[in-house]
Amino acid sequence: xxxxxxxxxxIKQNYVVFLIILSVLMVYLPIIITMYDPSTQESLNEILExxxxxxxxxxxxxxxxxSLIDFIGSYFYGFLILLLPMIYTIIVCNRSIASHVDKGSMxxxxxxxxxxxKIAGTQALFIIVSTTIMIGIVTLVGLVLSNTAFPxxxxxxxxxxxNLGSLLLYYAVTGIGFFASCLxxxxxxxxxxxxxxxxxxxxxxxxxxVGEKTRFLKNFTLFTLFDPDKIIAGEDFILQFLALTFISxxxxxxxxxxxxxxxxxx
Amino acid sequence: xxxxxxxxLTKDYGDHKGIFDLTFTVEEGEVFGYLGPNGAGxxxxxxxxxxxxxxxxxxxxxxxxxxxxxxxxxxxxxxYLPGEIAFFDGxxxxxxxxxxxxxxxxxxxxxxxxxxxxxxxxxKGKIRKMSKGMKQKLGxxxxxxxxxxxxxxxxPTSGLDPLMQKTFANLILEEKSKGKTILMxxxxxxxxxxxxxxxxxxxxxxxxxxxxxxxxxQKRRRIYLLDFDNPDSAAKFADSSGFDIIEVNENTVKLSxxxxxxxxxxxxxxxxxxxxxxxxxxxEDIFMHYYGDDSxxxxx
Numbered sequence: 001x002x003x004x005x006x007x008x009x010x011i012k013q014n015y016v017v018f019l020i021i022l023s024v025l026m027v028y029l030p031i032i033i034t035m036y037d038p039s040t041q042e043s044l045n046e047i048l049e050x051x052x053x054x055x056x057x058x059x060x061x062x063x064x065x066x067s068l069i070d071f072i073g074s075y076f077y078g079f080l081i082l083l084l085p086m087i088y089t090i091i092v093c094n095r096s097i098a099s100h101v102d103k104g105s106m107x108x109x110x111x112x113x114x115x116x117x118k119i120a121g122t123q124a125l126f127i128i129v130s131t132t133i134m135i136g137i138v139t140l141v142g143l144v145l146s147n148t149a150f151p152x153x154x155x156x157x158x159x160x161x162x163n164l165g166s167l168l169l170y171y172a173v174t175g176i177g178f179f180a181s182c183l184x185x186x187x188x189x190x191x192x193x194x195x196x197x198x199x200x201x202x203x204x205x206x207x208x209x210v211g212e213k214t215r216f217l218k219n220f221t222l223f224t225l226f227d228p229d230k231i232i233a234g235e236d237f238i239l240q241f242l243a244l245t246f247i248s249x250x251x252x253x254x255x256x257x258x259x260x261x262x263x264x265x266x
Numbered sequence: 267x268x269x270x271x272x273x274x275l276t277k278d279y280g281d282h283k284g285i286f287d288l289t290f291t292v293e294e295g296e297v298f299g300y301l302g303p304n305g306a307g308x309x310x311x312x313x314x315x316x317x318x319x320x321x322x323x324x325x326x327x328x329x330x331x332x333x334x335x336x337x338x339x340x341x342x343x344x345x346y347l348p349g350e351i352a353f354f355d356g357x358x359x360x361x362x363x364x365x366x367x368x369x370x371x372x373x374x375x376x377x378x379x380x381x382x383x384x385x386x387x388x389x390k391g392k393i394r395k396m397s398k399g400m401k402q403k404l405g406x407x408x409x410x411x412x413x414x415x416x417x418x419x420x421x422p423t424s425g426l427d428p429l430m431q432k433t434f435a436n437l438i439l440e441e442k443s444k445g446k447t448i449l450m451x452x453x454x455x456x457x458x459x460x461x462x463x464x465x466x467x468x469x470x471x472x473x474x475x476x477x478x479x480x481x482x483x484q485k486r487r488r489i490y491l492l493d494f495d496n497p498d499s500a501a502k503f504a505d506s507s508g509f510d511i512i513e514v515n516e517n518t519v520k521l522s523x524x525x526x527x528x529x530x531x532x533x534x535x536x537x538x539x540x541x542x543x544x545x546x547x548x549x550e551d552i553f554m555h556y557y558g559d560d561s562x563x564x565x566x
Binding site: 003004005006103104105108109112113116118262263 | 313316317318319320337338339341342344345346348350351352353354356365366368369370371408
């Protein structure tokens with residue numbers, strides 16, 4: 001149920017954005033990992049205390065424990081992993097269906113003997129596979145770097161779980177983006193929902209971290225379902241992971257259903 | 267055998283826009299011209315045939331298969347030229363043709379290369395930088411390259427220069443001789459008269475007539491412009507003849523004639539005519555002459 005030429009075309013269309021985002025991730029990840037130094041951890045905390053607390057909290061740098069996984073979990077998985085790959089997924093989701101409908105090139109895709117399901121399935125597979133590869137590379141590089149710089153210091157199980165969590169979060173985020181892409185004729189509206197919603201989630205997440213007064217906002221963002229601190233602490237995360245999986249399946253399912261049923265003004 | 271079958275097809279966009287209770291068929295080996303002014307519903311009809319839209323009522327079939335639910339199967343035998351040209355970002359012409367061939371599972375590229383030569387298409391350049399005519403030619407090659415049994419072409423000659431229009435007309439005639447079934451939309455009568463066997467005329471979403479091309483030419487009113495050697499003979503001709511004179515301006519007489527021009531040639535026998543021109547009649551004129559200038563004005 002996959003069109004190989006379309007998959008190839010999707011790779012060709014998106015690999016530049018993929019590489020750009022990946023290289024930015026690959027700049028930050030080593031910097032953050034090598035910045036870790038158990039002895040300077042204390043002085044770093046002192047610096048953070050001098051800075052406005054609200055700002056630091058909003059960036060996700062909070063309650064920094066002493067271990068390497070706490071450090072990476074806070075500095076990389078608190079904010080950067082939420083922002084950078086999201087830029088990629090927003091672009092790719094919008095390009096998958098909505099931009100073809102908006103430009104009219106969907107007319108060519110659908111003038112070939114491929115069902116709508118096959119077209120949408122190929123595009124969805126590309127989103128899922130490429131996002132998985134991106135997070136997969138981050139995981140691998142993270143593991144290798146940590147073990148090179150600080151052999152045996154990394155809590156590997158927690159690190160893998162954090163990455164699994166962020167991957168599931170991205171399945172849900174791309175699910176929303178894909179559904180929006182299938183639903184609208186106009187990239188304008190597809191982006192409004194497919195980009196607007198995840199960005200709003202991120203902003204709400206940041207505000208909710210600022211203090212007790214805004215804490216209640218946590219209930220309004222999808223990103224609450226991915227909490228690196230809790231995963232590291234070994235608190236319950238299974239339910240959250242299941243919820244993310246469920247949202248992903250529903251969103252992608254809705255995308256397929258909508259695209260199959262709808263009128264296409266192309 | 268009917269290759270294309272449209273039965274009671276209705277899509278109401280409100281405000282009298284859309285198509286309403288369309289019924290017609292296109293037979294095997296026939297070239298069918300689908301005529302109407304802009305916004306009449308030609309493209310909406312074609313989008314139904316391509317399975318892009320869900321009809322409110324009625325149905326359309328190609329090769330006996332439902333256009334909406336069995337679209338993918340139909341597309342194995344169909345070539346399509348969209349009315350609006352939109353390709354893929356950053357592909358060159360040849361990359362696009364290769365991509366479309368792969369999407370179709372097409373391996374034999376001999377016909378494609380023949381068509382590229384025929385239309386003098388430069389396939390190396392990026393599509394984004396191509397002229398409108400070049401893009402149109404690319405679309406035409408894409409529609410014909412897999413040798414489909416059925417062709418649906420939305421305003422195929424728009425953007426083509428007269429020479430290429432002729433090349434295109436020859437291609438249509440050649441395909442017709444191979445027994446292909448073709449439906450092509452147009453807003454100009456001249457575009458379809460060379461190639462089409464039958465013409466369907468759509469106005470404000472309703473099919474107002476289906477005519478044989480031969481009958482249509484018989485009934486067609488043409489405007490002629492005659493240049494005489496001096497104003498006197500122009501006036502004399504205008505007074506004496508029984509033709510439908512539209513206007514006399516110095517040496518020039520403008521008149522309209524229904525059907526053949528034998529009588530006009532006979533009447534001109536005793537005059538010196540410096541020049542004789544036909545004014546191409548717009549589709550609007552044809553509507554007015556065939557169906558009367560009723561209260562429903564044909565705008566656009």
